[in-house]
Amino acid sequence: EVVLTQSPATLAVSPGESVTLSCRASQPVSSDLAWYQQRPGQAPRLLIIAASTTAATVPARFRGSGSGTDFTLTINGLQSEDFALYFCQQYNKGPRTFGQGTKVEIK
Amino acid sequence: EQLQESGPRLVKPSETLSLVCSVSGGTVNSYYWSWLRQPPGKGLEWIGYFYNSGNSRYSTNYNSSLKSRVTISVDPSKNEFSLRLTSVTAADTAVYYCARDLSFGGGERWFDPWGQGTQVTVSS
Numbered sequence: 001e002v003v004l005t006q007s008p009a010t011l012a013v014s015p016g017e018s019v020t021l022s023c024r025a026s027q028p029v030s031s032d033l034a035w036y037q038q039r040p041g042q043a044p045r046l047l048i049i050a051a052s053t054t055a056a057t058v059p060a061r062f063r064g065s066g067s068g069t070d071f072t073l074t075i076n077g078l079q080s081e082d083f084a085l086y087f088c089q090q091y092n093k094g095p096r097t098f099g100q101g102t103k104v105e106i107k
Numbered sequence: 108e109q110l111q112e113s114g115p116r117l118v119k120p121s122e123t124l125s126l127v128c129s130v131s132g133g134t135v136n137s138y139y140w141s142w143l144r145q146p147p148g149k150g151l152e153w154i155g156y157f158y159n160s161g162n163s164r165y166s167t168n169y170n171s172s173l174k175s176r177v178t179i180s181v182d183p184s185k186n187e188f189s190l191r192l193t194s195v196t197a198a199d200t201a202v203y204y205c206a207r208d209l210s211f212g213g214g215e216r217w218f219d220p221w222g223q224g225t226q227v228t229v230s231s
Contacts, residue, residue, distance in 0.1 A: 004150070034217040043110075044204070046219035055219070087151065091215050095170045098151035 002026055002090050004099035012107040015078055021102045023071040023088035031067045032092035038101075039084045047086075048073065078104070108133035110205050110222035118199075118229050124192040128205030128222060135159070135181055135188055139208035141218060142179060142190045144201040152201075155179050156208045157188060195229045202226050 003026040013019050023033065035048035046055045048064035051071055061076040075082055087101040114126035128140070141156040155169035157179045169177050173192070181188040192199060203225055206218035 041223070043221040043223045044206075044218075045221075046217060049217050089151070089217060091210075091217060094215060095172075096153045096215055098153075100150040 002093050002097050004088055006099035006102050010103045012105050014107045017078055018076045021073045021086055023099050025069045028068045029090040029092035033071050034089045035064055035073045036087050037084050112205050112222045112225040118195055119231050120196055124195050126190045126203055127187055129187045135186055139210045140188055141206050141208040143204045146201040157181055197229050200229045
């Protein structure tokens, strides 16, 4: 199965800063990658599909990019509600698999 | 749409884990619907899905790693679906989620929306 490795595991940043999260696949998955946000105690929320398409109601400060094996999620101008866990998911090869996540916390 | 998981939080080893996902604001007769889980300290794992294949019939697909122990069933009259996982061990301790699965006949896709998840612990 495809292994997704996210880095870093934790990222401490100040509000207003920008961050870039990485997701690397163990084999090419084309652009078949999604990103999710999970705030503590809440359901995961879909952010990005097809590596770079923002889901409905997701603010424009979230941007996804990449294809093949290397993907990034950039959050520009972090707001208080953006401090959360972020994980990626590939749907190119079955079974669908997920990364272990990157926690974005307040510095 | 909103999804809500329910069921026992504690299950004894070798017994059967049973969870229910209640769907509101939509119907289980449309789309695919999945169960997923996240063991402590590990990434999410897709367990399986079902979909309405027509004529009141439902088709399922399971992760091969769990296939021998998993059953997903649906009750359209209650607009809910269930997960049964038999012969559980401590390795089945996880937060279990249900989610609408945006897959279709042309291929598997992403999940949206998700339930909040329910913690299930396997312990005697």
